[in-house]
Structure formats: C-alpha cells, structure tokens
Amino acid sequence: MSMVVNSTINGDPIEFSCEPDETLMDALRNRVGLKGVKEGCGTGDCGACSIRLDGALVCSCLVLGAEAEGRKVDTVEGMSDGAQLHVLQTKFLEHAALQCGVCTPGFLIAAQALLEKNPTPSEEEIRYGLAGNLCRCTGYDKIVRAVQDAAKTMNKRSKSKKTTGRKK
Amino acid sequence: MLYESPQTTTEAVTLLAKAKGKVHVLAGGSDLLVRMKGGYIEPDVIVDIKRIKSMNAVKKTADGYLIGAAVSCAQLGDNAALVKAWPGVVEAANLIGSDQIQGRCTIVGNLCNASPAADSVPAMIAAGATAIVQGPRGERQVAVEKIAKSPGVTSLKKGEVVEAIQLPPKQKKSGDAYLRFTPRTEMDIAVVSAAVNLTLGPKGVITDARVALGAVAPKALLVKPAAKAIIGSTLDDDALDKLAAACAAACDPIDDKRGTVHFRTKVAQVLAKRAAKIAYQRAGGK
Numbered sequence: 066m067s068m069v070v071n072s073t074i075n076g077d078p079i080e081f082s083c084e085p086d087e088t089l090m091d092a093l094r095n096r097v098g099l100k101g102v103k104e105g106c107g108t109g110d111c112g113a114c115s116i117r118l119d120g121a122l123v124c125s126c127l128v129l130g131a132e133a134e135g136r137k138v139d140t141v142e143g144m145s146d147g148a149q150l151h152v153l154q155t156k157f158l159e160h161a162a163l164q165c166g167v168c169t170p171g172f173l174i175a176a177q178a179l180l181e182k183n184p185t186p187s188e189e190e191i192r193y194g195l196a197g198n199l200c201r202c203t204g205y206d207k208i209v210r211a212v213q214d215a216a217k218t219m220n221k222r223s224k225s226k227k228t229t230g231r232k233k
Numbered sequence: 234m235l236y237e238s239p240q241t242t243t244e245a246v247t248l249l250a251k252a253k254g255k256v257h258v259l260a261g262g263s264d265l266l267v268r269m270k271g272g273y274i275e276p277d278v279i280v281d282i283k284r285i286k287s288m289n290a291v292k293k294t295a296d297g298y299l300i301g302a303a304v305s306c307a308q309l310g311d312n313a314a315l316v317k318a319w320p321g322v323v324e325a326a327n328l329i330g331s332d333q334i335q336g337r338c339t340i341v342g343n344l345c346n347a348s349p350a351a352d353s354v355p356a357m358i359a360a361g362a363t364a365i366v367q368g369p370r371g372e373r374q375v376a377v378e379k380i381a382k383s384p385g386v387t388s389l390k391k392g393e394v395v396e397a398i399q400l401p402p403k404q405k406k407s408g409d410a411y412l413r414f415t416p417r418t419e420m421d422i423a424v425v426s427a428a429v430n431l432t433l434g435p436k437g438v439i440t441d442a443r444v445a446l447g448a449v450a451p452k453a454l455l456v457k458p459a460a461k462a463i464i465g466s467t468l469d470d471d472a473l474d475k476l477a478a479a480c481a482a483a484c485d486p487i488d489d490k491r492g493t494v495h496f497r498t499k500v501a502q503v504l505a506k507r508a509a510k511i512a513y514q515r516a517g518g519k
C-alpha cells in the first residue's frame with residue numbers, strides 16, 4: 066500500500082508517494098527526481114547518498130521514505146544559490162576534486178555538515194569527518210585540499226561580514 | 234509491509250503486541266535497513282519509535298542519566314554533561330560507524346541488534362546500565378548484560394520495547410573508559426573490545442570496579458573476576474597482570490580471518506589493561 070509523504074525538500078514543500086519499505090534514497094531519486102542523491106552501496110558504507118534530515122547528516126539509503134513525513138530534507142540540489150555555486154562546489158571544481166563524480170554530492174553534503182560543526186578543521190579532522198564517504202577515483206587528497214580551501218574562504222567571508230556589521 | 238509511527242510508548246507496545254507476522258522496532262535503522270536490504274529479514278510491520286517524544290530526550294535525574302531509546306549517538310556526543318559523567322560510554326557510542334551513521338544510530342539499537350561486537354554494549358555493561366523495558370505486562374528493568382542472549386537474539390518478549398537506558402549517577406572519584414581493536418581506524422567492527430569503570434577511595438585505592446569485554450564470546454561479557462583483581466589495589470603492575478589473566482580466562486572467541494583465538498585473547502588483555510589505566514586517570518588516580 067503506497068503512502069503519501071509531505072516534507073520540505075530543499076526549502077520547498079513537496080508531496081510524494083512511496084512504498085512503506087522504500088528508502089528515502091529511492092524516493093528522492095525516483096519519485097522526486099533528485100538524481101544528485103547517488104547510490105553506491107545501499108548499506109551505509111559509502112556515503113554517496115548523504116543528505117541532511119532535519120539538519121542531521123545521514124545516509125538516505127538507511128532512511129525510509131515514510132520517515133521524511135513532516136521533516137526537512139536537504140540534498141546537493143539545494144546547495145547552490147540559484148546559479149551561484151556554494152563555495153564548496155566551486156573549490157571542488159578548482160581543485161579537480163572529482164573524476165567520475167558519483168561520490169561528489171555525498172562529499173559536498175558531508176563537508177558542509179562538517180564545516181558547520183567545525184569551521185576550522187585540521188587535515189586529520191577533515192579525513193576523520195569524511196570517513197563515511199568513499200571515493201574510488203581521486204585518492205582523497207584533492208578532496209581534502211578543496212575542503213581546506215573552502216573553509217578558508219568561508220571563514221574570510223564571515224569575518225569580513227562581521228567587521229562590516231560592526232561598522233554600521 | 235506496514236509502517237507505523239506511534240506518538241506514545243503505550244501506542245508502540247500495543248502495535249508491537251497486536252501485530253501479525255514479523256514485527257520490528259525501527260530506531261536509527263542502521264542495522265535493520267541493512268538486514269532488510271540484504272534479504273535477511275522481511276518485516277510485515279515496522280514500528281518507528283522516533284516520533285515518541287519521551288524517547289528523544291536525555292534526562293538527568295537523581296538516579297543518573299536516562300537516555301531515550303531514539304536519541305542518536307551524535308546527540309550523546311553533543312551532551313557535555315553526559316560526556317563529563319560517562320566519557321567511556323559516550324566514546325564507545327561515538328565509535329559506531331561514520332558521521333552519517335552517528336546521525337541516526339542509537340545505543341539501544343546497538344544493544345538490541347545483539348551483535349557480540351557492538352561497541353556501546355561493553356561500555357554500558359561496565360557502567361552498570363539498566364534497560365527500561367516496556368511491554369504488554371508493564372515495565373521491567375533489565376541489566377544491560379542480560380539483553381543479548383546470543384548473536385542476533387535478545388531476551389525481549391513479544392510486544393516489548395526498550396524505552397530508555399538508565400546510567401547510574403556519576404560517583405565521586407570514578408571514571409570509565411572503552412577501547413576497541415580494529416584494523417582500520419574508522420568504519421570497522423571491533424575484533425576485540427574492553428571497557429572498565431572504577432571508583433577510588435582514599436590514597437587512590439580502587440573500591441569498586443566493573444570490567445566488560447566485547448567480541449570475545451557470543452555476547453558481551455561482564456567479567457567479575459577481572460574487577461575483583463583490581464579492587465583493593467592502586468592499579469599496580471601486579472593488579473594489572475591479574476586483571477589481564479582474569480580477562481584471558483573469560484575469553485571464548487571465534488577464530489576467523491579478522492582474528493585468531495590466540496590473537497583475540499591476547500588483545501583482550503592488552504585493551505583491558507589500557508582501559509583500566511585510562512579509567513583510573515579519569516577517576517583522579519595517579
């Protein structure tokens with residue numbers, strides 16, 4: 066028996082229907098059309114399906130679609146501000162932190178969650194923080210550099226915002 | 234399959250008790266959904282407990298800390314008071330999986346999945362934690378070490394759900410610690426693990442202790458002789474050797490590619506000693 070689920074996806078109220086045993090990953094991809102949510106393993110190991118559920122970083126392959134009822138869902142599709150890419154997205158491009166790109170949406174979402182919690186992570190903290198995301202192509206180094214660079218840029222921006230704020 | 238998301242514990246118990254066919258509680262889903270995906274289980278009904286308000290809270294009471302069954306391990310790590318009172322329990326819970334898994338997984342799910350290698354379980358056993366179980370016949374309180382019976386099997390009866398974990402109040406001059414051995418630092422399952430919780434009296438003498446081991450038997454073990462070996466001592470080398478010997482005697486591990494019987498038994502001793510030293514320091518001992 067199909068269920069009707071109402072949630073806020075990337076800021077918009079969305080209604081979708083799904084089977085009770087259908088994962089949120091499948092529902093987002095196949096019912097809502099958000100193909101930025103990738104399936105690597107389907108068992109919580111690779112992080113390609115990473116999303117935010119009420120702000121918490123989770124693997125959408127380990128969430129049921131029905132659980133999204135009344136909750137906030139954020140995917141990579143909601144990261145940019147219109148055509149303006151998120152700093153993390155820009156830095157991934159600049160540093161060539163992707164090859165096939167299957168892992169990229171998951172890394173972006175996980176890195177965003179990491180930088181919210183810890184705006185100035187060390188390289189080690191980045192590597193631990195992103196341990197739930199696997200990449201078969203890049204060897205991780207460029208991803209770590211991109212996240213470090215994004216953190217720097219984001220901190221500069223928030224600092225300059227704060228100083229202009231004080232001047233007013 | 235039916236998906237239910239009750240608002241109260243009473244409702245959950247009714248659903249669990251009346252459900253026809255195979256019924257499973259859903260907490261973080263990091264074990265349940267993997268098993269469903271693998272085709273190991275085909276539930277007829279799933280009862281999601283995450284909409285039950287009381288199960289989403291960590292409460293500090295006169296009896297210690299009451300951790301709701303739906304509280305994620307990430308939330309435990311964010312609770313500064315809990316980290317300070319029970320650092321060993323929280324560090325064990327925070328070792329589970331990745332940040333993504335942490336956002337969902339619970340210590341009650343870790344317990345009820347009944348894996349002998351579950352990280353938070355030895356730490357909870359050492360802490361003297363109790364599971365608050367609600368069922369058709371009301372509430373019962375069960376020592377954490379009595380929940381798992383063998384791999385994948387618990388002592389919970391039809392209709393029962395664990396509502397919360399009760400951690401005792403933090404004693405003065407006490408400390409706990411948890412260590413595991415894994416080939417990789419992250420995203421791996423314990424080959425062996427050890428947890429120690431102890432309390433000090435005057436002059437750094439241990440007056441009370443609990444020692445637990447994981448992944449060396451079909452379920453996590455409370456090793457009473459190991460605790461006895463260090464009670465009355467200042468954790469000198471002699472006491473540490475007796476602790477190690479008691480742990481070795483309790484080990485009954487499997488032999489597989491991740492670790493031989495000899496290796497697991499050896500590492501259990503090393504980890505127990507190290508965990509005891511950390512717990513001793515945390516308790517204020519020198």
Ligand SMILES: Cc1cc2nc3c(=O)[nH]c(=O)nc-3n(C[C@H](O)[C@H](O)[C@H](O)COP(=O)(O)OP(=O)(O)OC[C@H]3O[C@@H](n4cnc5c(N)ncnc54)[C@H](O)[C@@H]3O)c2cc1C
Nearest residue numbers: 109258260261262263264265330339342343345351352395
């Ligand atoms: C990628 C990955 C890495 C992992 N790494 C680790 C690790 O390092 N260490 C480790 O120990 N585990 C690990 N696990 C296993 C799992 O994440 C943990 O066991 C976790 O704590 C389970 O909690 P949960 O809330 O997700 O449980 P769920 O999957 O929701 O439930 C697990 C079982 O317990 C039952 N259950 C849940 N809540 C209750 C309740 N309140 N009352 C009665 N029964 C209940 C369920 O019916 C189910 O049978 C990993 C899993 C994945 C996918």
Ligand code: FES
Nearest residue numbers: 105106107112126
């Ligand atoms: S697809 Fe979800 S973690 Fe790999």
Ligand code: FES
Nearest residue numbers: 164168200201202
């Ligand atoms: S770029 Fe191919 S998996 Fe990461």
